[in-house]
Amino acid sequence: MVDYLVVGLGLAGTSFCETLRRNNKTFVVFNDQSQTSSRVAGGLYNPIILKRFTLSWRADEQLLIAVEFYNQLEKFLNIQFDEKLSVLRKFASIEEQNLWFEAADKDRLKLYLDTHLVTNENPSLKIPFGFGKVLETGKLNTNILIDRYTEWLQQENCIHSETFDYDKLEIDTEYVTYSGIKARHIVFAEGFGLLRNPYFNYLPMQGSKGEYIIIEAKDLKESKIIKSSIFLIPLGNDLYKIGATYTRGQKDNATTEDAKNELLRKLDSLLDCSYTIVDQQAGVRPTIKDRRPLVGRHSKHNNLWVLNGFGSHGIMIGPWASKALYERIETQVPLLEEMDVERFIRT
Numbered sequence: 001m002v003d004y005l006v007v008g009l010g011l012a013g014t015s016f017c018e019t020l021r022r023n024n025k026t027f028v029v030f031n032d033q034s035q036t037s038s039r040v041a042g043g044l045y046n047p048i049i050l051k052r053f054t055l056s057w058r059a060d061e062q063l064l065i066a067v068e069f070y071n072q073l074e075k076f077l078n079i080q081f082d083e084k085l086s087v088l089r090k091f092a093s094i095e096e097q098n099l100w101f102e103a104a105d106k107d108r109l110k111l112y113l114d115t116h117l118v119t120n121e122n123p124s125l126k127i128p129f130g131f132g133k134v135l136e137t138g139k140l141n142t143n144i145l146i147d148r149y150t151e152w153l154q155q156e157n158c159i160h161s162e163t164f165d166y167d168k169l170e171i172d173t174e175y176v177t178y179s180g181i182k183a184r185h186i187v188f189a190e191g192f193g194l195l196r197n198p199y200f201n202y203l204p205m206q207g208s209k210g211e212y213i214i215i216e217a218k219d220l221k222e223s224k225i226i227k228s229s230i231f232l233i234p235l236g237n238d239l240y241k242i243g244a245t246y247t248r249g250q251k252d253n254a255t256t257e258d259a260k261n262e263l264l265r266k267l268d269s270l271l272d273c274s275y276t277i278v279d280q281q282a283g284v285r286p287t288i289k290d291r292r293p294l295v296g297r298h299s300k301h302n303n304l305w306v307l308n309g310f311g312s313h314g315i316m317i318g319p320w321a322s323k324a325l326y327e328r329i330e331t332q333v334p335l336l337e338e339m340d341v342e343r344f345i346r347t
Ligand SMILES: Cc1cc2nc3c(=O)[nH]c(=O)nc-3n(C[C@H](O)[C@H](O)[C@H](O)COP(=O)(O)OP(=O)(O)OC[C@H]3O[C@@H](n4cnc5c(N)ncnc54)[C@H](O)[C@@H]3O)c2cc1C
Pocket: 007, 008, 009, 010, 011, 012, 013, 030, 031, 032, 033, 034, 035, 036, 037, 038, 039, 040, 041, 042, 043, 044, 045, 162, 163, 164, 165, 189, 190, 191, 192, 193, 194, 209, 210, 211, 212, 244, 245, 282, 283, 284, 285, 286, 307, 308, 309, 310, 311, 312, 313, 314, 315, 316
């Protein structure tokens, strides 16, 4: 008997497993490659909505937990995957500069919006009105994080790299059984793959496909993350990630010409140097109708739980929502109504 089964090892599954490990719980993970969201993610953490200069939902509490969480995880795995990179928001006009400085005066935003106008010194960027600098930002290399976490799970013999077959799950009042493994609880963290889960697929998962292109630009020499109508994210070795798109209609992980052309059009209004495209990636963000996470218990089965709906903010929400779910399961601390799956009554 283990304490938990966990299905899915994206940002949600990883942060929940790590929360279990820190609390000395035993667990077994099932993960396949059907979803790519956490692996193609830009990996940015940034508490500000850069369109409107407002704080994103509960960003201050999430950020506090996330930074410490990843810092501890880097020490545990003995690797670095968190780079403290600044985000520079390109101003499109003088009016936008004024809006930024108005926002930076507000108490809740002071910590995150620098009050100096940053002038552009990079001749390869078209920036006539300068930048605003967002503070407390950075970028996780999610591939390194998930790969190293998987390696550790393999060493501990507690991961099965295979698709979880829902038909084979047996549910008892005190435990569940799957493939000969008994567990007190099962936590489903399948990202957009939730739609194949017969216990939770009634939840209003919408999904939003996102694509990036990776370019090589030898003359660009930029070390900060630039936000214009797209993000330009330095990867090192003259490589940059450009994106991402938001598409509602498609729900697969295939790259498209349309997305590439959209990104190139936006990139050309930002860059003044030559570049070549070296890669393109796509994934589906697990977005929910009301844009809040999906956390909580199945309406009939006491030992079935879900951790999902991180939308575009998986890096910051992951550790915070995992903590909330863990405390809900182990010590009955109520979940925030806004993220509790109970808000969607099963019909
Ligand atoms: C293009 C793009 C850019 C993004 N950029 C950022 C960013 O910069 N910052 C940020 O915070 N967020 C970003 N996001 C959002 C972030 O990636 C998501 O919020 C996060 O990845 C969701 O993690 P998850 O673990 O819920 O889902 P996923 O990453 O989809 O992980 C689910 C895992 O479960 C597995 N799985 C599913 N079904 C089964 C099954 N039946 N059996 C076994 N395994 C299964 C999947 O294969 C996958 O490994 C971005 C997303 C996209 C698509």
